Amino acid sequence: MYQSAVIQGIKEEDRPKLSQWLPRDWGSTEIIHRGIKYEADKLPGFIAWRGSEPLGYILLSGSQQEWQVVVLRAFVSGHGIGSRLLSMAEKLLIQQGGGRLWMITTNDNLDALRFYQRKGFHLCQLHREAAEFSRTLKPSIPKFGLYGIPIRDELELEKYIEPPQGTPPPATHAP
Numbered sequence: 001m002y003q004s005a006v007i008q009g010i011k012e013e014d015r016p017k018l019s020q021w022l023p024r025d026w027g028s029t030e031i032i033h034r035g036i037k038y039e040a041d042k043l044p045g046f047i048a049w050r051g052s053e054p055l056g057y058i059l060l061s062g063s064q065q066e067w068q069v070v071v072l073r074a075f076v077s078g079h080g081i082g083s084r085l086l087s088m089a090e091k092l093l094i095q096q097g098g099g100r101l102w103m104i105t106t107n108d109n110l111d112a113l114r115f116y117q118r119k120g121f122h123l124c125q126l127h128r129e130a131a132e133f134s135r136t137l138k139p140s141i142p143k144f145g146l147y148g149i150p151i152r153d154e155l156e157l158e159k160y161i162e163p164p165q166g167t168p169p170p171a172t173h174a175p
Ligand SMILES: CC(C)(COP(=O)(O)OP(=O)(O)OC[C@H]1O[C@@H](n2cnc3c(N)ncnc32)[C@H](O)[C@@H]1OP(=O)(O)O)[C@@H](O)C(=O)NCCC(=O)NCCS
Pocket: 001, 002, 070, 071, 072, 073, 074, 075, 076, 077, 078, 079, 080, 081, 082, 083, 084, 105, 109, 111, 112, 114, 115, 118
């Protein structure tokens, strides 16, 4: 259905749209992970489009061999948009010669935990009660999340991305 989707790097003219989507999707343009505040509307990333219709977005933070997926959002689930956006982050790391891609999700987000683990990510850390601390910086983080599960902990997932055999080394270090 969305095979015609095109993935494009975020341009400055897209930023006002991010400023609308982020509060709708996450309560604010500020995203908190482990007590670190991200001005998510200013981050680099990619948007999936079908014509002029946006289908989802991924926002990244990092450099060189270590990138974090700060936000990944498909506006319609189950049509491959999340997979395609995530693969753009993996390609970015391959261009850098490989490295670590990681993200944080909350304990209630069973769909995201399934999605990432099926994409080859490993759970690498449990940050117990971290959501309580994040709530001190962003009080709008709800007490209860998906499936009525209390949002308490933050779970970190990671995947080490290796360039395919024979890939030439990166020409530059910075993206
Ligand atoms: C988690 C999330 C990003 C996944 O994105 P998505 O676009 O739904 O994921 P995909 O469609 O790429 O893949 C999910 C499943 O749909 C399947 N799928 C892919 N293309 C499909 C299609 N055309 N039709 C039906 N199913 C399809 C995939 O095979 C996959 O199933 P599998 O895991 O059994 O293999 C999305 O559900 C989302 O935005 N959730 C809310 C925000 C969130 O929690 N983000 C993560 C934390 S930052």
